[in-house]
Amino acid sequence: MKPRIIVCNLGRTGYKIFRLLRQQGAIVVGVSEQPVKGEGSDVVVGSFRAASTLLAAGIQNAHTLVLAGNDDATNLAILMQARILNPDIRIINRLFNTNLGESLDRILPAHSSMSVSALAAPVFTFAALGNRAIGQVQLFEQTWPIHEELIDPQHPWLGKSLHDLWSDRNRMLIYYLPTASDVDLVSAVIDGRRLEVGDRLIIATKPSIRTKRITLYQRWVKFIHSLKKFRQHGKKAVLIALVLLLTILLATVTYVSINLNNSFVDSLYFSVGMITGAGGNEKVAENAPESIKIFTAVMMLVGAGVIGICYALLNDFVLGTRLTEYLNATRVPQGNHYIICGLGGVGIQIAERLQASGYEVVAIDRDPNNRFLSTARSLKIPVLEGDACLASTLENANIRQADALLAVTSDDTANLEIALSARAIAPRLRMVVRNQDPHFGLMVQQVFDFETVLSPTEIAAPAFAAAAIGGRILGNGITADSLWVALATLITANHPFCGQRVQDVAKSVDFVPLYIETDRQTIHSWELLNFLLSPGDILYLTLPAHRLEQLWHPLSINRRLGNVADELGGRV
Numbered sequence: 001m002k003p004r005i006i007v008c009n010l011g012r013t014g015y016k017i018f019r020l021l022r023q024q025g026a027i028v029v030g031v032s033e034q035p036v037k038g039e040g041s042d043v044v045v046g047s048f049r050a051a052s053t054l055l056a057a058g059i060q061n062a063h064t065l066v067l068a069g070n071d072d073a074t075n076l077a078i079l080m081q082a083r084i085l086n087p088d089i090r091i092i093n094r095l096f097n098t099n100l101g102e103s104l105d106r107i108l109p110a111h112s113s114m115s116v117s118a119l120a121a122p123v124f125t126f127a128a129l130g131n132r133a134i135g136q137v138q139l140f141e142q143t144w145p146i147h148e149e150l151i152d153p154q155h156p157w158l159g160k161s162l163h164d165l166w167s168d169r170n171r172m173l174i175y176y177l178p179t180a181s182d183v184d185l186v187s188a189v190i191d192g193r194r195l196e197v198g199d200r201l202i203i204a205t206k207p208s209i210r211t212k213r214i215t216l217y218q219r220w221v222k223f224i225h226s227l228k229k230f231r232q233h234g235k236k237a238v239l240i241a242l243v244l245l246l247t248i249l250l251a252t253v254t255y256v257s258i259n260l261n262n263s264f265v266d267s268l269y270f271s272v273g274m275i276t277g278a279g280g281n282e283k284v285a286e287n288a289p290e291s292i293k294i295f296t297a298v299m300m301l302v303g304a305g306v307i308g309i310c311y312a313l314l315n316d317f318v319l320g321t322r323l324t325e326y327l328n329a330t331r332v333p334q335g336n337h338y339i340i341c342g343l344g345g346v347g348i349q350i351a352e353r354l355q356a357s358g359y360e361v362v363a364i365d366r367d368p369n370n371r372f373l374s375t376a377r378s379l380k381i382p383v384l385e386g387d388a389c390l391a392s393t394l395e396n397a398n399i400r401q402a403d404a405l406l407a408v409t410s411d412d413t414a415n416l417e418i419a420l421s422a423r424a425i426a427p428r429l430r431m432v433v434r435n436q437d438p439h440f441g442l443m444v445q446q447v448f449d450f451e452t453v454l455s456p457t458e459i460a461a462p463a464f465a466a467a468a469i470g471g472r473i474l475g476n477g478i479t480a481d482s483l484w485v486a487l488a489t490l491i492t493a494n495h496p497f498c499g500q501r502v503q504d505v506a507k508s509v510d511f512v513p514l515y516i517e518t519d520r521q522t523i524h525s526w527e528l529l530n531f532l533l534s535p536g537d538i539l540y541l542t543l544p545a546h547r548l549e550q551l552w553h554p555l556s557i558n559r560r561l562g563n564v565a566d567e568l569g570g571r572v
Helices: 012-023 051-056 072-085 098-107 116-128 162-166 185-190 216-233 235-258 264-276 290-318 322-331 345-356 373-378 391-396 412-425 438-448 456-469 502-509 525-529 545-552 554-567
Strands: 004-008 027-032 043-045 064-067 090-094 111-114 135-139 142-150 171-177 200-205 338-341 361-365 383-385 404-407 430-434 452-454 473-479 482-490 512-517 538-544
Touching: 004 012, 004 456, 012 027, 012 456, 051 072, 064 072, 064 456, 072 090, 090 456, 098 111, 111 116, 111 456, 116 135, 116 142, 116 345, 116 404, 116 430, 116 452, 116 456, 135 171, 162 171, 162 185, 171 185, 171 482, 171 512, 185 502, 185 512, 185 525, 235 264, 235 290, 264 290, 338 345, 338 412, 345 361, 345 373, 373 383, 391 412, 404 412, 412 430, 412 438, 430 438, 438 452, 452 456, 456 473, 456 482, 456 545, 482 545, 502 512, 502 525, 502 538, 512 525, 538 545
Parallel strands: 004 027, 004 064, 027 043, 064 090, 090 111, 338 361, 338 404, 361 383, 404 430, 430 452
Antiparallel strands: 135 142, 135 473, 142 200, 171 200, 473 482, 482 538, 512 538
16 A cells, blocks of 8 residues: 655645656645646645645545645644644655754654755755766765766767676666666676667766865965955055054154154154044143144144044954955955855855865855855855845956856846856856746756756755655655655565565665665675675665555565566575
């Protein structure tokens, strides 16, 4: 019996999840506050928070509830109502606040929080690095980009044996769709099948981490650049400081010249006290001519004005935004960096991932109260406050020397304007543009010749659908309209795979083994296929989403294993 799944809130993301689940053969019911064109009894219309709406959707008999709305408060209200009606229901909760999500995951049983931003950010990151990823998978505590290789007549892998590709430790074969037959990947690898025109191969590649090495020359160039920036941002403060010093010097020289008995130090002391208002050593001017006393009065007035302006500029530079602007300007990389326009949920996670991989990043955001500014500053990521649509702002980010620009604000029109402004300045710069509507995004990419236009919804929806279908999902993707998932399964004494050889169960269920973690080691490559599974082993694998049900029915698996054993001459 397939689990019954309810998708609550059929907005852009929710409806995509709903359609994916139905496409994979799941028993799914949608809940929407407005009628959905083209949908019938599979969609219940009503208030999300109302118990009557959830009851009409079959909440009491449902296995999983997917909360797909973009408002955290609404999702929390639905969660509480659903748990009252069905305390055992499994919940997949879309939350913008990742800290709240982690807390709920720890406190509530059968609760999994997911974030569209967190799921989309790796793919945007890979695109900025030049990798046309269709998804990602968590392997060996790293995020591996996944992409599809379509074998055409010019492809370098044409005629290459899958046997050879399987042996590469820096590459994981995820799934295989041959054009001329219906053979699974494991059988094709063992038989040494060669890739033909039209074959599709899904692979994950090991992410690379750039090692930061700053030479003495680079440090010197950065120091010179910082001096130039200081002159640019502190020019007014330096100018008024010079005026103050000249005023003091003029007064000092004047008092020395009218009375040679006045020492230079005494005259300087009186001049500073007079101009700053502190006073001191009044005898310097007591016996002076009236013209000098008038000069002294004028100096007092001029000094008060200069000191006032000097204090104001100093306070603005140190306590205001000038110092922050100067520090950010000096930290902007001189070249080979990545510019992120829009420091929202997607932008900050892209910045974190790029920096963690050893790449230099600069962010641009127009909101001085952005909630992620403190996070960026704690990571020492320079943030330029301004409009990324303006050429001056992009020039301040050294766009001509950058490796790529990512326009990832929440406004599709602004993203397009930013990318076009950047293209006018740096025509060859790699552009990654965010657009919520995938169809409009495709037209934008074709018309303006941007490298990549991505929709977070299109990226994240398959992960929500995969999580709703089953278990701890490590990655996912779609190939030829077929949703596949990567997951880890713990082998127990009662598990249908226990005691079986990996290649035999892989052929019977049509999954692809990635690796195995045991108490002592990690098993890869050819050793993996011949490994006998035992209790305590953790098997990492990928398989089509519609086959997940087979993992829940041991009798079905054992029956298929028996057929495989007969074919192999009773070797199992």
